Amino acid sequence: MSWTLALPILVPFCAAAAAFLLRNRRGSGWISVLGAVASVVLAIRLLLAVVENGVIATQMSAWDAPFGITLAADYLSAAMVLITAIISLGVSVWAMAEVGQISTRMGWHGLFQTLIGGVTGAFLTGDLFNLYVWFEVLLISSFGLLVIGGQRKAVDGAVKYVTLNLISTVLFLCAAGLTYGATGTLNMADLHAAVAAHPDQGLMTVIAMMFMFGFGLKAAVFPLFFWLPASYHTPHYAVSAVFAGLLTKVGVYALMRVFTLIFVGDQGYTHEILLWVACLTMLSGVLGAAAQSDFRKILSFHIVSQIGYMVLGLALMTPLALMGGVFYLLHHIIVKANLFLIAGVSRRLTGSSDLYAIGGLYRSAPLLGVLFLIPAFSLAGFPPLSGFWAKYVLVKASLDLGAWLVAFVALLTGLLTIFSMTKIWAEAFWKPHPDGRQPALSTIPPRQRLLLLSPVIALALMTVVIGLFPQPFVDFATVAAEQLLDPSAYIATVLPAGEAP
Amino acid sequence: MNSLILTTGARLLIALFLVFSLYVLLRGHNAPGGGFIGGLIAACGLAIHAFASGVAEARRALRVDPRTIGVLGLVCALISGLMALPLGAAPFAGIWAEVAGYAISSVLLFDIGVYLAVVGGILTLIFALEETL
Numbered sequence: 001m002s003w004t005l006a007l008p009i010l011v012p013f014c015a016a017a018a019a020f021l022l023r024n025r026r027g028s029g030w031i032s033v034l035g036a037v038a039s040v041v042l043a044i045r046l047l048l049a050v051v052e053n054g055v056i057a058t059q060m061s062a063w064d065a066p067f068g069i070t071l072a073a074d075y076l077s078a079a080m081v082l083i084t085a086i087i088s089l090g091v092s093v094w095a096m097a098e099v100g101q102i103s104t105r106m107g108w109h110g111l112f113q114t115l116i117g118g119v120t121g122a123f124l125t126g127d128l129f130n131l132y133v134w135f136e137v138l139l140i141s142s143f144g145l146l147v148i149g150g151q152r153k154a155v156d157g158a159v160k161y162v163t164l165n166l167i168s169t170v171l172f173l174c175a176a177g178l179t180y181g182a183t184g185t186l187n188m189a190d191l192h193a194a195v196a197a198h199p200d201q202g203l204m205t206v207i208a209m210m211f212m213f214g215f216g217l218k219a220a221v222f223p224l225f226f227w228l229p230a231s232y233h234t235p236h237y238a239v240s241a242v243f244a245g246l247l248t249k250v251g252v253y254a255l256m257r258v259f260t261l262i263f264v265g266d267q268g269y270t271h272e273i274l275l276w277v278a279c280l281t282m283l284s285g286v287l288g289a290a291a292q293s294d295f296r297k298i299l300s301f302h303i304v305s306q307i308g309y310m311v312l313g314l315a316l317m318t319p320l321a322l323m324g325g326v327f328y329l330l331h332h333i334i335v336k337a338n339l340f341l342i343a344g345v346s347r348r349l350t351g352s353s354d355l356y357a358i359g360g361l362y363r364s365a366p367l368l369g370v371l372f373l374i375p376a377f378s379l380a381g382f383p384p385l386s387g388f389w390a391k392y393v394l395v396k397a398s399l400d401l402g403a404w405l406v407a408f409v410a411l412l413t414g415l416l417t418i419f420s421m422t423k424i425w426a427e428a429f430w431k432p433h434p435d436g437r438q439p440a441l442s443t444i445p446p447r448q449r450l451l452l453l454s455p456v457i458a459l460a461l462m463t464v465v466i467g468l469f470p471q472p473f474v475d476f477a478t479v480a481a482e483q484l485l486d487p488s489a490y491i492a493t494v495l496p497a498g499e500a501p
Numbered sequence: 502m503n504s505l506i507l508t509t510g511a512r513l514l515i516a517l518f519l520v521f522s523l524y525v526l527l528r529g530h531n532a533p534g535g536g537f538i539g540g541l542i543a544a545c546g547l548a549i550h551a552f553a554s555g556v557a558e559a560r561r562a563l564r565v566d567p568r569t570i571g572v573l574g575l576v577c578a579l580i581s582g583l584m585a586l587p588l589g590a591a592p593f594a595g596i597w598a599e600v601a602g603y604a605i606s607s608v609l610l611f612d613i614g615v616y617l618a619v620v621g622g623i624l625t626l627i628f629a630l631e632e633t634l
Contacts, residue, residue: 003586006593010583013579017572017579021573021576058592059591060591060593062591107568
């Protein structure tokens with residue numbers, strides 16, 4: 001059991017070390033792909049173990065909780081680990097066609113696998129300080145990925161990214177220190193009881209707000225999202241895709257974990273703030289996107305607006321809403337990473353990412369047009385794609401609570417999302433290329449075409465499958481939401497009865 | 502920088518820093534081993550060398566690219582963690598053996614890994630900063 005939990009974290013780091021040491025050999029990127037394949041297999045094994053047992057946990061070096069470092073996986077964690085592995089596989093294959101010799105020599109593939117290892121670690125850890133360590137791993141490796149292969153613009157974006165994220169991590173560290181000082185533990189399961197039993201609940205709310213700020217900045221919620229559109233459009237497209245898919249979701253996951261397991265004492269305060277944050281995030285993101293004319297910048301602002309939906313699921317805190325939040329989280333990772341990969345292919349064909357300087361893709365590359373429409377419609381919430389079910393559940397959950405305004409904002413955001421997607425469609429796909437270019441897919445060499453298109457097609461198929469057969473995924477998300485709302489099984493697994501101090 | 506005092510002093514200091522870093526690696530600042538703090542001390546020693554005689558000279562003295570040192574540290578740490586797998590123990594569990602009367606363990610290997618990772622990481626940053634300034 002313990003290795004089932006530890007190997008998904010260790011394997012990416014092994015792949016990272018091997019890919020880095022062999023970076024000057026030809027084809028060293030395939031080590032990264034191989035590591036990603038192993039990650040997928042291990043993640044499936046973890047998911048099966050979780051489905052069988054409900055929640056699984058283990059202690060590193062066999063030091064008992066709450067003193068050692070705990071790794072724990074419930075339905076949400078296991079699903080996130082699997083989706084991370086899938087994105088890792090897709091993007092590492094795609095990167096074989098995009099990341100050039102120079103970036104490979106600088107250790108791009110090693111950094112990429114380090115990032116995946118960090119994300120997986122953050123999803124599996126059951127210890128607040130360990131979560132902080134994984135955030136640092138993410139920050140360092142993502143900084144490297146942002147800088148490699150970029151020009152001056154990329155360094156500019158990377159500096160903004162790192163400065164703002166450092167503020168978030170420092171605040172997170174302070175909050176973790178205060179938590180430890182006040183309760184004497186950092187084990188999440190142990191904190192559930194320790195925070196509830198603390199005599200000074202006001203202090204607990206203050207600490208909770210520090211966590212909310214720290215994770216909120218990571219998740220890019222209103223009003224802390226400015227770093228995201230400033231940095232996501234500069235690096236390699238493969239980097240944008242994996243950042244868009246996974247990095248902000250680590251923040252959302254941390255919010256979900258901390259505000260369902262640890263800080264649930266003053267929901268009238270904390271979750272009310274989250275609700276306002278969610279609505280404003282949805283609106284400001286989608287309005288920001290409407291003003292942009294760069295393919296990747298539009299998509300970046302849409303990440304912000306979609307984060308709002310996930311936080312909304314957490315803020316409403318009903319079984320249905322949390323289920324919607326979890327479903328949204330899983331669906332969005334697939335769709336968003338895919339859209340960035342498509343943006344990369346389009347850039348390659350048309351030579352620019354500025355929507356006014358490109359065009360003609362529908363006429364010359366109709367396949368790409370179809371592949372774009374699937375995730376774009378899913379993002380906007382068209383039936384029968386995955387985004388429709390995710391949005392439907394969240395709107396229904398807010399209507400059930402009588403939160404008409406929230407439901408209205410969610411629907412309005414969906415409508416405005418269609419506006420942005422139509423803009424990309426009209427400019428990049430529909431209108432002829434301003435230079436009269438015919439950007440056909442056949443201009444890419446066949447081997448590279450296969451590498452570029454197969455991940456895109458696979459991710460688009462996943463979106464369609466989730467949309468057409470939502471029931472198993474909904475059932476899964478329902479169990480995940482139940483586990484989040486009633487963490488007793490999680491706590492009992494991490495701290496077996498009688499051993500709790 | 503060309504300072505006679507610094508270059509002369511550096512020769513003494515570097516040796517002192519490196520030896521003391523090994524002592525701290527094995528002993529810790531407050532018992533058991535201290536890979537992190539030891540790595541920082543070693544990196545300080547080599548950084549002084551880079552300030553006194555230039556980065557090119559420091560790179561030559563180091564012989565290996567600091568990034569490679571850092572990744573080799575990661576490899577050491579991973580090996581010490583994975584060692585428990587064939588033995589059926591928990592991940593990163595300490596595994597002890599006795600060689601010629603000395604007790605050696607995977608815990609020490611992990612500390613050496615951290616030491617190397619810190620030396621490699623810090624020196625990569627300092628060398629890159631020195632070269633661009």
